[in-house]
Amino acid sequence: MAGYDESEIEKLIDGKLPWTRVQEIMKDAKDADRIEKWVAILQRRVKWPERILLPLTPCLFIVQKGRSRIVKCRCGQEFGDYRANWKLEALIHVRETEASLREVYRGSEQPDPAWVQIREYSCPGCGAQLEVEAVPRGCPPDFNFLPDLDTFYRDWLERPLPDEQEFADKTLEVVRSWSEE
Amino acid sequence: MSSVPRMEKLQDRVSLKDQLRRNDELFAETGSLFGMKTLPRKQADPGMYEAVWAILLNICNTGWIVGCKVSSSPVAAEGGDALWCLHLPTGEAVCASKGIVSHPGLLSLLIRSYIEHGYEEYPGFHHGDIFENNDSHYGGLHSPDFQTAVPIFYDGELVAWAASVSHVMDAGFVTPGSIGFLNPDCFSDGVPVTMEKIGENDRVYPWYEMRMRSRTRTPDWVLGDARGRLAGCLTIRDRVTKLIDKYGLAYFQDVTREYIEDSRRYAVGRIRTQGVPGRLRKSNFKDLAMAGKRVILPQQNVDCLFNQPLEVTIDANAKVRFSVRGASGWVPFGENITPSACISGLLNVYSHMVGFDMFNWGAAAAWELETPPAGSWANPYPVNYFASSGVAWAPAVTWLSSLYEVLGRLYFTRGYVEEVAAGAATTMTAEFSGVNQYGLFTAGLTLEQASNGQPARAMADGDNSAWSIYTPQADFGNAEISELFYPIMFLGRNVEPDSGGYGKFRGGLGHTAVWMIKNTPGIEYQCGCAGLRSKVVANHGMFGAYPTWPDRPSYATGTNVKELIDAQKPLVHERGDSDEPDLVKRVRATRLEPNGVAPFVTPEPLHEYDLVVHPISGAQAFGDPLERDPELVRSDLDAGWTRERVAAEVYGVVARRDATSGEWTVDQAATERRRNDMRAARKKRGVPFRQWWKDERKRILARENMASAVLDMWRASMTLSPDYAAELRAFWKLPDDFTF
Numbered sequence: 001m002a003g004y005d006e007s008e009i010e011k012l013i014d015g016k017l018p019w020t021r022v023q024e025i026m027k028d029a030k031d032a033d034r035i036e037k038w039v040a041i042l043q044r045r046v047k048w049p050e051r052i053l054l055p056l057t058p059c060l061f062i063v064q065k066g067r068s069r070i071v072k073c074r075c076g077q078e079f080g081d082y083r084a085n086w087k088l089e090a091l092i093h094v095r096e097t098e099a100s101l102r103e104v105y106r107g108s109e110q111p112d113p114a115w116v117q118i119r120e121y122s123c124p125g126c127g128a129q130l131e132v133e134a135v136p137r138g139c140p141p142d143f144n145f146l147p148d149l150d151t152f153y154r155d156w157l158e159r160p161l162p163d164e165q166e167f168a169d170k171t172l173e174v175v176r177s178w179s180e181e
Numbered sequence: 182m183s184s185v186p187r188m189e190k191l192q193d194r195v196s197l198k199d200q201l202r203r204n205d206e207l208f209a210e211t212g213s214l215f216g217m218k219t220l221p222r223k224q225a226d227p228g229m230y231e232a233v234w235a236i237l238l239n240i241c242n243t244g245w246i247v248g249c250k251v252s253s254s255p256v257a258a259e260g261g262d263a264l265w266c267l268h269l270p271t272g273e274a275v276c277a278s279k280g281i282v283s284h285p286g287l288l289s290l291l292i293r294s295y296i297e298h299g300y301e302e303y304p305g306f307h308h309g310d311i312f313e314n315n316d317s318h319y320g321g322l323h324s325p326d327f328q329t330a331v332p333i334f335y336d337g338e339l340v341a342w343a344a345s346v347s348h349v350m351d352a353g354f355v356t357p358g359s360i361g362f363l364n365p366d367c368f369s370d371g372v373p374v375t376m377e378k379i380g381e382n383d384r385v386y387p388w389y390e391m392r393m394r395s396r397t398r399t400p401d402w403v404l405g406d407a408r409g410r411l412a413g414c415l416t417i418r419d420r421v422t423k424l425i426d427k428y429g430l431a432y433f434q435d436v437t438r439e440y441i442e443d444s445r446r447y448a449v450g451r452i453r454t455q456g457v458p459g460r461l462r463k464s465n466f467k468d469l470a471m472a473g474k475r476v477i478l479p480q481q482n483v484d485c486l487f488n489q490p491l492e493v494t495i496d497a498n499a500k501v502r503f504s505v506r507g508a509s510g511w512v513p514f515g516e517n518i519t520p521s522a523c524i525s526g527l528l529n530v531y532s533h534m535v536g537f538d539m540f541n542w543g544a545a546a547a548w549e550l551e552t553p554p555a556g557s558w559a560n561p562y563p564v565n566y567f568a569s570s571g572v573a574w575a576p577a578v579t580w581l582s583s584l585y586e587v588l589g590r591l592y593f594t595r596g597y598v599e600e601v602a603a604g605a606a607t608t609m610t611a612e613f614s615g616v617n618q619y620g621l622f623t624a625g626l627t628l629e630q631a632s633n634g635q636p637a638r639a640m641a642d643g644d645n646s647a648w649s650i651y652t653p654q655a656d657f658g659n660a661e662i663s664e665l666f667y668p669i670m671f672l673g674r675n676v677e678p679d680s681g682g683y684g685k686f687r688g689g690l691g692h693t694a695v696w697m698i699k700n701t702p703g704i705e706y707q708c709g710c711a712g713l714r715s716k717v718v719a720n721h722g723m724f725g726a727y728p729t730w731p732d733r734p735s736y737a738t739g740t741n742v743k744e745l746i747d748a749q750k751p752l753v754h755e756r757g758d759s760d761e762p763d764l765v766k767r768v769r770a771t772r773l774e775p776n777g778v779a780p781f782v783t784p785e786p787l788h789e790y791d792l793v794v795h796p797i798s799g800a801q802a803f804g805d806p807l808e809r810d811p812e813l814v815r816s817d818l819d820a821g822w823t824r825e826r827v828a829a830e831v832y833g834v835v836a837r838r839d840a841t842s843g844e845w846t847v848d849q850a851a852t853e854r855r856r857n858d859m860r861a862a863r864k865k866r867g868v869p870f871r872q873w874w875k876d877e878r879k880r881i882l883a884r885e886n887m888a889s890a891v892l893d894m895w896r897a898s899m900t901l902s903p904d905y906a907a908e909l910r911a912f913w914k915l916p917d918d919f920t921f
Contacts, residue, residue, distance in 0.1 A: 013598050015640040015686075015810070022641070026599050030455055038596025054457065054594055057724045058639075058685070058804055088874075091867025096886065104683070104831060105718075107759035108776040109730035114888040115468060115486065116717040118727075122867045127860030129805040132722020135464055136486065136891040138881050138921065140912040141870075142720070145590055147459035151497045156453060169460070172911050178871060180878060180914055 002028045006037045013041065035157070046074050053161070054147055059128045060086060062149065067163050069149065077125030084170040085143040090121040090130060096137075143171055197296045197339070201271045212498075214273075214442040214546050222436045223443065233428060233436055234539065237276040240420040241265050244343065245278035248413025253405020254350045255666045259658045260628040262651075263347035263406075265413040267421065267437075268292055268330075270339050273542040275437045278413075281346065282532045282540070283574065283651045284322070286525030288344040289542045291320040291328050295376065304378050308334040311380035311411060313389075315352070316373050317570040318562065322522045323515070324370040324571065325352040325359035329410040333418045335425050340434065343417035345410040350625035351398040354571060355477055357614035357624035360709030361571020362469070362780050364515035365478040370571050372396040383415060398614070398624045444543025448536035452547070453499035455600070456591040461493040463583035467576060468716040468890065469514060470778050478513070484890035485512045486717070487558055488898045489580040490905070493587050501548035503527060505580065507905035508554050510897035511561035515571020516710065520560050522570075524550055526577040529651065530584045534602065554901035578608050578650055578712025579719065585636055586723050586801070598639035603688060604721035604801030605650045606633030608712035609732045609779055611694070611795045615704030615786055618668045625666065627694070627795075628658035630711065634681045634689030634799030637726070642813070643689030643800050645676050645822075650712070657692075657797075668701035669793075673754035677796055678822050683831045684726030685804025690822060691797040693756045697742060698793075703786030706793050708734045710780035716890075719801065726802035727831070732779050735764050735794040739771030742790040756794055764794055807833050807856045811847045818845040833859045878913050884921060895921035 004012075004025070011017045012025065031037075039052050042061070046052075050063035050072065062082040063072045071079035071086040079086035095101045095118035101110050104118070111118075111134070119133040119141070133141060148167045154160040195203075207216030223230040244265035249257050257263045264280035272292030274285040291314055298319075300306065312330045315321050321328060326346050333341040353371035354361045364370050372392060379389045385407065393407070394400040425433045467487040476482060488509040494502045511517045518526075528545050531537075536544035556564030558576050582605035589601035614624035632655045635648035649655040660671040673695035681688030698704060718728040735756075745752055745767070757763030765775050770791075787793070814834040817823035828834045835851035838844070884892060899906030899920055910919055 009596070013596070013640060017640075019641075022599055030597065032454065034596040055596075056594065058808075059724075088870050090870055091864065092870050092873045093863065093867045094873070094877075104727055105730055108733040108735075108756075108762065109759045111718045111731050112716040112888070114886050115891060116466070118718075118722075120722075120863070120867070121725075121870075122863045124864065124867070124869075127863040129725035129807065129863065131725055132727055133464075134466075134718045134720045134722060134728050136466060136717070136894070137877070137885070137887050138891070138895055138909070138913075139464055139466075140909060142462050142464050143460075144463065145459060145461050145594070147457045147594070148495075148497075149459075151458045155497050156458065167459075172908070175874075175912055175914065178874065178914075180875065 002031045003033065004031055006041065009034065009037045010041050013038070048072065048076050053149060056145060057130060059123060059130055062147070069165065073123045073125055073128065075123060075126035075128070077123050081170055083146060083168060084174045085141060087121050087131070087141040088171065088174055091124050093120045093122065094118065095120070143169065197271055197301050201293060201296055204271060208546065214445055214543060215438050217439065217442045220439045220443055222432065222439050230436060233424070234440060236424060237267060240417055240424070241267055241276050241278035243420060244345070244413035244417040245280055247416045248345060248409040251405070251412040252347060252409030254402040254625060255658065255662065256350065256626055256628065257347045257406050257409055259662045260631055260656055261654055262631060263345065263409065265343065265345045265417060267417055268342040268344055269437060269441070270341060271296065272342070273441050275440055275541050277540055279654050281652050283526055283529040284326070284346045285541065286528040286545055287320060287322055287522060288328060288330070288346060290521045290525070292330055292342050292344065294320045295330070298376065306332045306339055307381065308332070309382040310378060311385060312377065313374045313379045314376050316375040317519050317522065317573060319376045320521055322525065323361065323573040324373065325349050325361065327374065327407065327410065329414060331411070331414040331418060333421055335422060335430055340425070340430065341421060341437070343414035345413050347406045347410055349397070349406050350402045353397045356782065357398050357705070358612040358707055358709070359626060360610045360612055360707065360711055361515040361569065362575060362710040363477055363782070364569040364571035365481055365513050366567045366569050368567065369477065370515065370569055385411070398622055402625065440539055441541050441543040444536055444539045444541045445546040447538055448531060448544040448547035449499045451535050452495060452501060455595055455597050456495060456499070457594050458495045458497055458499070461587045461590060463491045463587050463720070465489045465491065465579055465583045465720045466717050467579040467714055469512060469516060469710065470716050470890070471514065474781050475784055480513050483513070484888065485514070486890040486894040487576055488894050489576065489583070491580060491583040491587065502551060503548060504551040505553045505557070505559050506551065507898050507902045508557035508559045509894045510556055510901060511558055511565050511568045515569040516573070516575045517558050517561040517568040517570050518573035518577055519562065519570065520550065520553055522573055523553065523559055523577065526581050527584065530581050533653070534585060534588045557901050572709070572711055574651070575710050575712045578605065579714065581605070581650065582719060582721065586721055589639070589723070593639055601639035601803065602636035603684070603723045603726065603803040604636055604719060606648070606688070606691060606729065606798040606800040607714055607732055608650065609734070609798065610709035610711045611793070612707040612709055613667045613669065613704050614707065616702050618700035623667065627663050627667065628656070629694050629795060629797050631655055632657035632692070633797060634691050636800040637681070637684060637686040637688045637803040639803055640686070642686050643681060645690040646692050648689060648800060668699055668704055669696040670699045671695070672697050672752055675755045676822060677756060677799065678824055679827050680729060680796070681799030682721070682726050682729045682802030683806040683827065684802025685806065685808040687802045688729060688800035691799040693794060693796045695753055695755065696793045696795065698787045698789060698791040701789070703788055705783055705786055706736060707782045708777065708779045708795070713779055715779040721801040723801060723803050725805035727806065729799050729801060732796065732798060734777045734779055734796060735762060735775045736777065736783065736787070736792060737764055737768050737770035737773040738785070738787055738791045740790050740792060741769045742792060753792055753794065756796060762794070764792065768792065806831050807859060811849065811852050815845050815847045881913055882915070892921045
């Protein structure tokens with residue numbers, strides 16, 4: 001089983017390793033302790049104290065905050081319970097006119113705004129663009145990943161998390177609390 | 182070796198059908214293929230185990246080399262887009278050659294289908310028999326893909342199969358060619374070979390050849406490819422027989438089963454050790470805008486949008502379940518696919534992303550596909566048995582692309598950034614049909630679509646023109662060879678700047694081919710859909726990237742290109758500016774389509790000096806474009822792989838070009854200031870989701886700015902998948918009886 005220094009993993013994730021070395025890593029059996037080193041590196045890079053349970057994207061992490069597990073941006077912005085789609089707490093900018101699409105896609109590169117919207121989700125804290133969706137009107141936002149954290153830590157990593165929580169999609173619970181007007 | 186589930190029973194003439202049933206029972210009872218609790222041959226002698234695997238891999242690849250050399254069509258002979266496999270007697274693929282890896286699953290299911298249909302009893306399986314199929318009602322993908330299977334006997338016992346597939350150049354559709362997106366129903370899907378025995382004693386029956394000669398437009402290529410498939414299969418049969426001579430039948434029978442179970446374990450293990458249990462969702466959509474275009478039947482004068490949702494759930498045992506719940510309805514075109522072909526497509530992605538160490542049928546036992554909604558594009562026959570599958574692969578490409586990103590998200594969470602893939606490129610084909618430079622009728626594909634950009638990783642850009650979703654041997658062939666096959670001349674074949682999306686890491690770039698028609702009295706250009714998008718872009722904004730742009734080809738007929746050549750004036754060698762392409766700037770023509778919505782067939786034949794500009798898609802990008810290393814932007818500017826506008830307005834890079842050297846320099850401080858301004862602008866223009874939701878809900882209720890294709894799609898999806906409809910209504914708080 002391969003094993004790598006944390007410093008080498010850090011160079012790998014930052015795209016700083018020579019390509020020949022990356023290829024060796026790709027071809028070799030995977031290092032089983034990658035997640036520990038990966039999380040340790042990411043934890044060092046954020047300024048807040050909450051423990052990272054799982055990185056979701058380059059910006060967003062599921063963290064343990066008190067007895068809650070929430071989604072948190074590297075800038076510190078919080079997005080609520082990880083079991084509800086974090087996009088509900090993001091800023092959204094939708095491109096659905098030729099003029100607004102033109103800022104990204106021009107001329108023959110432009111999709112038809114009657115067929116598709118470009119939805120840009122940004123962090124209210126730092127302005128990082130977190131996800132972009134290209135879907136027709138009517139499509140609910142993708143809840144890209146709802147991890148089964150307790151099964152992961154208990155059965156796969158054999159390091160159970162305290163305070164097991166129900167594995168369930170809470171997105172519609174949030175929406176139900178919203179007023180249509 | 183007493184614990185090995187040996188095949189003595191077979192030798193006792195247990196039927197293959199009984200053996201199949203027993204295999205299924207053992208898998209259901211134990212969770213292991215063939216009930217294998219251990220891999221005794223591997224444990225006893227891992228060196229021999231690996232050596233024989235390497236020999237089998239070489240045997241299949243030798244079949245590929247021989248088969249492609251014997252084949253006639255440019256796709257097989259020049260591009261190598263074909264495949265040869267070794268299978269168990271019950272069909273499960275043991276080992277596959279290089280080539281089109283979307284097919285080992287289909288070939289496995291094909292052999293299983295022969296057995297389930299009682300072929301072992303009648304017409305029986307004998308040494309020298311040749312079986313063939315291209316009928317998707319019985320296991321094929323689409324009719325241009327001809328599947329050949331040859332049983333391998335040893336001492337009178339059926340011990341394996343050699344099987345092959347190749348994509349012929351003309352399948353005998355109503356219209357010429359092999360990308361049958363225009364086919365309205367299965368009766369227009371061309372010459373059928375429905376689970377047939379097409380030869381014996383290693384010879385193809387004469388009536389098979391007669392049928393191909395009278396019912397396809399390029400019979401020499403079609404028959405040459407048939408000989409190629411057979412030659413590759415006979416090569417495998419010969420080499421496998423020698424291998425059994427050397428290692429013994431018992432070892433062969435044991436070890437081939439172990440390879441399959443080993444592959445299953447590898448795929449399960451990879452998810453368990455490199456993934457995370459839970460649920461992943463990825464919507465995707467694919468357009469097929471045909472209203473107002475040249476079609477075959479009146480009901481095809483319609484625009485279609487495919488809903489292609491992917492849901493992946495991974496349980497505590499690392500069992501993966503796929504669902505396409507919410508899929509929209511079947512279409513009156515050749516873009517319907519069967520559930521068995523979806524299974525083979527999923528196996529194709531696994532060969533890239535999960536189970537590539539020992540690739541065979543085993544990976545397919547590591548997951549399940551929920552039966553797609555009956556009547557959807559992914560399962561049309563329960564509602565419309567006459568649905569066409571002229572190019573069934575087309576919807577698969579855009580659906581399967583989601584799985585690359587989904588698996589990439591899994592690998593990302595655990596830090597395996599080098600394994601991430603941001604989403605696939607599309608597959609837009611070019612076919613020509615008409616009289617060629619030799620005075621003969623020709624119809625067939627160019628190879629351009631077999632070299633897309635590669636998806637971005639989480640730590641590097643994708644490679645340019647070096648990847649294809651359906652083959653690990655991305656190869657667009659030599660331009661000079663294509664010019665021998667078709668009456669065209671390449672004026673350009675250039676990397677297309679910015680065609681790999683915009684992100685921290687961009688997808689590999691695609692390329693644009695520019696063809697001038699030459700030496701023909703007239704030829705049609707069919708800009709075909711084998712998995713393209715032209716009205717929409719892919720839903721692949723992974724972690725904040727922008728998706729690649731739509732596929733938009735262009736062409737000009739009745740041009741002044743001859744005069745331009747005579748006057749030694751600039752011609753068209755690339756697409757050029759997307760607002761004012763080179764075709765518009767440099768060429769006068771009686772008909773000029775600078776921004777064609779694909780797919781289409783040219784309304785009239787192209788003639789001497791007419792031009793076609795055919796772009797091939799790049800792949801998807803990863804991450805926020807404002808986090809792209811300015812040095813990578815500078816490098817792309819120097820290479821001509823990104824444009825000044827994009828560098829400034831999308832990447833936020835302030836760069837200056839030295840007028841003398843032509844090289845670019847980045848102003849780091851100004852770049853940082855611009856990027857901060859752009860982030861601030863995002864915060865200013867962005868609205869809280871909840872506020873947008875309220876406004877958007879009203880627009881949905883008003884069906885505001887929704888094309889008919891979008892409305893039709895939602896109606897079909899909600900009808901075919903009530904659960905999906907209920908969740909959609911609940912999210913937008915729509916009335917229980919709401920439909921679009």
